[in-house]
Amino acid sequence: xxxxxxxxxxxxxxxxxxxxxxxxxxxxxxxxxxxxxxxxxxxxxxxxxxxxxxxxxxxxxxxxxxxxxxxxxxxxxxxxxxxxxxxxxxxxxxxxxxxxxxxxxxxxxxxxxxxxxxxxxxxxxxxxxxxxxxxxxxxxxxxxxxxxxxxxxxxxxxxxxxxxxxxxxxxxxxxxxxxxxxxxxxxxxxxxxxxxxxxxxxxxxxxxxxxxxxxxxxxxxxxxxxxxxxxxxx
Numbered sequence: 001x002x003x004x005x006x007x008x009x010x011x012x013x014x015x016x017x018x019x020x021x022x023x024x025x026x027x028x029x030x031x032x033x034x035x036x037x038x039x040x041x042x043x044x045x046x047x048x049x050x051x052x053x054x055x056x057x058x059x060x061x062x063x064x065x066x067x068x069x070x071x072x073x074x075x076x077x078x079x080x081x082x083x084x085x086x087x088x089x090x091x092x093x094x095x096x097x098x099x100x101x102x103x104x105x106x107x108x109x110x111x112x113x114x115x116x117x118x119x120x121x122x123x124x125x126x127x128x129x130x131x132x133x134x135x136x137x138x139x140x141x142x143x144x145x146x147x148x149x150x151x152x153x154x155x156x157x158x159x160x161x162x163x164x165x166x167x168x169x170x171x172x173x174x175x176x177x178x179x180x181x182x183x184x185x186x187x188x189x190x191x192x193x194x195x196x197x198x199x200x201x202x203x204x205x206x207x208x209x210x211x212x213x214x215x216x217x218x219x220x221x222x223x224x225x226x227x228x229x230x231x232x233x234x
Contacts, residue, residue, distance in 0.1 A: 022218060030220030033227055036100025038076045045093040045123075047130050053137030056226050057096075057104040061128070061158060062144030064110035067174040070210035071144065072097070072105055075220060092124065094131060103227040104137070112154035132165040139226040140168050140202065142219075147173040147207065150187060151194065163199035170202035171195060172219060177209035 044050050060068045073081050081097060095107040108131070109124045132138070141162055145155060162169045171191060176184060188205055195201040206222065208215035 022221060026221040026224070027217050030217060030222070030224040033100060033102060033224045034075055034077065034220045036102065038078060038081060038097055038099045038105075040081070041096040041098050041104070043093045043095045045127065047127065047134065050094070050131070050135075051096065053135060055098065055102065055104050055137065055228055056139045057106050057135060057137045058139060058223055058226060059106040059108055059132075059141040060144060061108040061141055062110060062174075063112040063146065063152065063154060066110065066144045066146050067210055068107055068110065068144055071172070071174060071208060072107060074208075074210040074213065074216050075105075075223075092120070094127065099227075100230075101228075102230065103223065106131075106138075108141075111158060112152065129161060129165070132162060132167050138167060140170055140223075142172045143169050144172050144174050145191070147176045147179045147184070147187060150191060159198055159201070166200065168200050168202055170222070171205045173205060173207040173215075175209060175211075176207045176214055177212040 042049070042051050060072060062068055073079055076097075076099065092109055094109070097105045097107070099105060108128055111121075111124065111128075132141070143155065143159060143162070145151060159169060173188070173191075179187065184207060188207065192205055195205070204222070206215050206219050208219055210216075
């Protein structure tokens with residue numbers, strides 16, 4: 001696991017592909033955390049309505065239809081927790097979910113949908129930028145990248161926004177089940193090389209598939225390291 005500061009605002013510049021070795025204790029901790037009850041807290045389009053930041057938060061961002069809702073559902077083992085839409089740009093607010101009174105998952109509006117009205121796109125950008133800059137509980141942002149396409153310019157702009165906000169981000173590949181197995185290591189190496197030059201990039205990429213379950217336990221384990229301690233351990 002990569003090192004991080006408690007507030008998630010440390011520039012980590014050296015990226016590395018995911019490795020096969022992972023501590024069984026970390027995997028078990030991740031499974032226990034994501035087996036906890038998870039409930040919808042709020043959907044906000046105005047930061048003035050954002051609930052108080054009382055638990056560590058993990059944000060999920062990515063292009064429209066990259067699979068954010070599917071990934072959140074896979075992580076929590078709940079099919080309908082986050083709504084899945086085939087219509088790009090459907091999520092127009094920040095949706096918050098509380099996991100086991102230890103962690104908050106923030107589903108950010110998707111970006112990069114070319115046919116969205118310009119005023120709507122600008123409103124989404126303001127909302128996300130203000131959230132990233134002002135949310136003290138934010139520990140990390142998972143930047144979801146469709147493994148079939150790699151980085152797009154809009155992804156690079158989003159990562160630049162994260163760097164400017166001094167927010168640690170971690171690239172999570174989605175839909176890896178739709179990429180030939182022999183091509184995945186090369187893709188990861190290419191993306192990792194580019195991330196070495198990105199301020200705030202966490203040093204480990206995680207390859208996932210909500211459909212096959214690939215990488216889900218690994219991502220759970222990683223995020224569990226950022227969660228508040230269980231009540232009985234405090």
